[in-house]
Amino acid sequence: MKFFIDTANLDQIKEAKDLGILDGVTTNPSLMAKEGITGKENIYRHYHKICELVKGDVSAEVISTDYKGMMKEAKELAEIAENIVVKVPMIKDGIKAIAELKSLEIKTNCTLVFSAGQAILVAKAGATYISPFIGRIDDTSWDGMQLISDIFEIYSLQAYETEILAASIRSGLHIVEAAKAGADVVTCPLDAILSLLKHPLTDIGLQKFLDDHKKAQAALSKS
Numbered sequence: 001m002k003f004f005i006d007t008a009n010l011d012q013i014k015e016a017k018d019l020g021i022l023d024g025v026t027t028n029p030s031l032m033a034k035e036g037i038t039g040k041e042n043i044y045r046h047y048h049k050i051c052e053l054v055k056g057d058v059s060a061e062v063i064s065t066d067y068k069g070m071m072k073e074a075k076e077l078a079e080i081a082e083n084i085v086v087k088v089p090m091i092k093d094g095i096k097a098i099a100e101l102k103s104l105e106i107k108t109n110c111t112l113v114f115s116a117g118q119a120i121l122v123a124k125a126g127a128t129y130i131s132p133f134i135g136r137i138d139d140t141s142w143d144g145m146q147l148i149s150d151i152f153e154i155y156s157l158q159a160y161e162t163e164i165l166a167a168s169i170r171s172g173l174h175i176v177e178a179a180k181a182g183a184d185v186v187t188c189p190l191d192a193i194l195s196l197l198k199h200p201l202t203d204i205g206l207q208k209f210l211d212d213h214k215k216a217q218a219a220l221s222k223s
Contacts, residue, residue, distance in 0.1 A: 001179050001183060002023035002024065002185040003021050003023050003024075003185075003186060003188075004023060004025055004186065005022060005025055005188070005189070005190060006167070006169070006187040006189055007027070007031055007190065008034065008035045008037065008046065008050070010053065012189075012190045013054065017054065023057075024054060024056035024057040024083075025056075025059065026087070026109070027059060029061060029063060044076070044077075051081035051084065052081075054083070055083065057129075058081070058083050058084055058085065059084075059109045059129075060080070061086075061111065062074055062089075065089065065091060065093065067096050070094065071101075074086040074088070074108075075104075084107075085108060085129065086108050086109070087110075087131075088110055089111055090110055090113050090114075090118050090121075094110065095122070095125045098110060098122070098126060098127045099125040099126055102125065102126030108127045109130075109131055109165065110122040110131065111131045112131070114133060114136070114147070115147070116150045116154060119151045119154065122162060123155060123160035123161075127162050129162065129164075130151065130162050130163070131166075132147050132148060132151060132164070132167065133168035134166055134168050134170075134174060134178065135169065135170040136168045144168070145174075148178055148183050149181045151164055152164060152181060152182030164182065164185070165183070165185040165186070166181075166185065167187050169186055169187065169188035169189075171195065172195035172196045175192060175196060176196075
């Protein structure tokens, strides 16, 4: 399973990259605004900086909601760098745009997916990635991970090539569950990734090793 970081913060991207486990980045208008990046030119310039940092795919989202507008933006975004993946919303014109972008060999990531029916349309249109929003589904008292499992089953049976990119990940547990459910990719905040490092028994074991080493060194110095 691939790890993408869901942020527009360059420092966080660098930290995840330095871990040696980063495969890509996802962004959206909200994440750009959070970093104080506004205006088309500034946003595109920031995408370029991210693409210089990361060799893997970088999802850049269109703002338009009509077919012509999405196609225009998608072509502009694709010109920023070879590893740009155009993020398109799960709407009628979005599906139409994904199919056309597929014919133009422009990678796409269909976002805001909440059902298996939507997932079928996304795969039929030829999206590179599909982004089911796990956390947001959980917020409505439904099981987001069940959706990942359902999409995995359908895609496996139908031999669809679209990769399942589990989004709206809230915790390390979400990451583990997404892996078990068959997700090809998870995209999550840096703190969710770092939480996988933590376990109290690891801390206890490490401290014991250090204490034992200290005792052994003290004994050697006395001999």
